[in-house]
Amino acid sequence: MTINSEYMFFKLGRNKELAKAEISTIFEKAGINRKINYFQWKEFLFVNIEKKEEQNILRKIRETGSVVKVGCCFAKCGSETEVREIIPDKINQIINKFSGKKEKIKFSINLQIEQLKQKTISEIVRKEILKIAKDRRVEVKIIPKKGYSIELSPYQYHKENMPKRGVELVIFGIKSKIYLGETKWVTNPFFDIKLDEGRPERLFTHGTSIKIARSLINLTNTKNDGKIVDPFSGTGTLLIVGLLQSYDVIGFEKDPKCVRVAKTNIRWAIDKYNIKKDWKIYKNDARDMHKIINEKVDAIVTEPYLGPFLKNLPDLEEGKDIIHELEKLYAKVLYSCSQILKDDSRVVIIFPFYEYPDKTKLSINLERVINGLSLELVEKTLHFNVNFPISIGREHNIISRQIVILKKNSMKQ
Numbered sequence: 154m155t156i157n158s159e160y161m162f163f164k165l166g167r168n169k170e171l172a173k174a175e176i177s178t179i180f181e182k183a184g185i186n187r188k189i190n191y192f193q194w195k196e197f198l199f200v201n202i203e204k205k206e207e208q209n210i211l212r213k214i215r216e217t218g219s220v221v222k223v224g225c226c227f228a229k230c231g232s233e234t235e236v237r238e239i240i241p242d243k244i245n246q247i248i249n250k251f252s253g254k255k256e257k258i259k260f261s262i263n264l265q266i267e268q269l270k271q272k273t274i275s276e277i278v279r280k281e282i283l284k285i286a287k288d289r290r291v292e293v294k295i296i297p298k299k300g301y302s303i304e305l306s307p308y309q310y311h312k313e314n315m316p317k318r319g320v321e322l323v324i325f326g327i328k329s330k331i332y333l334g335e336t337k338w339v340t341n342p343f344f345d346i347k348l349d350e351g352r353p354e355r356l357f358t359h360g361t362s363i364k365i366a367r368s369l370i371n372l373t374n375t376k377n378d379g380k381i382v383d384p385f386s387g388t389g390t391l392l393i394v395g396l397l398q399s400y401d402v403i404g405f406e407k408d409p410k411c412v413r414v415a416k417t418n419i420r421w422a423i424d425k426y427n428i429k430k431d432w433k434i435y436k437n438d439a440r441d442m443h444k445i446i447n448e449k450v451d452a453i454v455t456e457p458y459l460g461p462f463l464k465n466l467p468d469l470e471e472g473k474d475i476i477h478e479l480e481k482l483y484a485k486v487l488y489s490c491s492q493i494l495k496d497d498s499r500v501v502i503i504f505p506f507y508e509y510p511d512k513t514k515l516s517i518n519l520e521r522v523i524n525g526l527s528l529e530l531v532e533k534t535l536h537f538n539v540n541f542p543i544s545i546g547r548e549h550n551i552i553s554r555q556i557v558i559l560k561k562n563s564m565k566q
């Protein structure tokens with residue numbers, strides 16, 4: 154066990170590459186640019202951090218869209234006896250933190266450990282919790298009531314109000330070691346549901362999901378307080394997520410109906426969440442952004458128009474035509490982006506592609522759309538070795554999507 158450094162663990166969402174790319178950005182935003190040690194174990198990423206970095210990371214992690222859970226390991230034990238020695242201190246700390254309230258203090262036990270060892274570890278932890286609670290005369294609730302272990306889903310975690318009522322202990326059995334950890338943050342689905350379903354107006358064909366919006370904005374690696382632009386702002390989801398994260402936002406959208414809906418939704422969000430940032434939506438074509446705004450912005454981030462709505466995969470020739478038309482649109486929009494973007498700032502954009510049963514793939518030719526522009530491709534994350542573009546699955550049935558990141562480099566033309 155060391156005092157100045159520790160492992161943080163990150164539970165990656167379904168799209169593990171996206172989650173790792175997002176964690177890398179969070180580390181950069183928290184000012185961590187050194188080489189860091191890490192390893193991936195199942196759906197968890199373990200990262201060696203310095204103790205003083207923990208708070209910065211935890212403050213920023215809520216800006217991600219694809220990370221599920223984060224915690225800190227407080228000990229690495231070689232045997233069950235060591236677990237028995239170390240766990241009482243932690244239980245006492247937790248009781249100190251949560252005592253004085255009327256409700257029982259909750260301890261949830263999550264064993265990421267082979268089945269055979271679960272009984273022993275669970276019994277050690279339970280016994281200690283009950284013993285200390287009795288000595289200190291506090292009431293506790295252990296989750297699960299029966300059985301050895303439970304992995305609380307984000308819904309359960311927040312339904313149990315764990316951030317205010319107690320701690321989830323997470324115990325990992327990795328090779329011959331036992332890592333003792335506690336959860337510090339879990340994504341809150343109730344917040345997103347309220348934001349999504351509370352909006353006065355929705356148009357189902359025009360929306361980016363809240364989680365994807367959060368991921369895209371995070372990947373711009375822009376300081377909060379900066380100004381971000383969505384050139385295809387639709388009903389304003391991405392703009393609202395941006396405002397909630399303290400960015401000033403500008404949208405461009407050519408469909409008047411979408412502009413009206415976006416404005417209504419933004420006004421609602423500003424009122425509900427007491428937002429103090431500036432926003433503006435132009436009822437204009439994304440290709441004309443540089444003719445309209447005469448200031449430099451910190452990031453451009455968007456899920457653009459992805460082609461016509463199709464019931465079936467287009468035949469190859471039709472697919473090629475659609476992609477070709479989109480390339481022309483994107484090249485013009487990216488030219489406009491390059492004109493309004495600050496140096497070293499990023500465009501984070503989703504590009505569509507069609508994938509055929511015989512594995513033929515029709516996608517946007519990146520070199521072609523940025524040819525002659527002062528934009529270059531970002532190919533890798535700083536940490537964790539993730540390559541861009543990152544595919545984000547087939548949510549849109551027919552069209553597959555990938556996240557592309559470009560960086561303004563005024564030396565390149």
Ligand SMILES: C[S@@+](CC[C@H](N)C(=O)[O-])C[C@H]1O[C@@H](n2cnc3c(N)ncnc32)[C@H](O)[C@@H]1O
Nearest residue numbers: 360361385386387390391406407408438439458
């Ligand atoms: C996928 S939606 C955008 C979703 C949006 N980013 C959000 O956060 O909800 C694409 C939008 O682009 C708009 N659009 C299509 N072509 C455009 C253009 N040339 N200029 C501006 N908006 C355009 C469409 O009307 C549509 O609302």
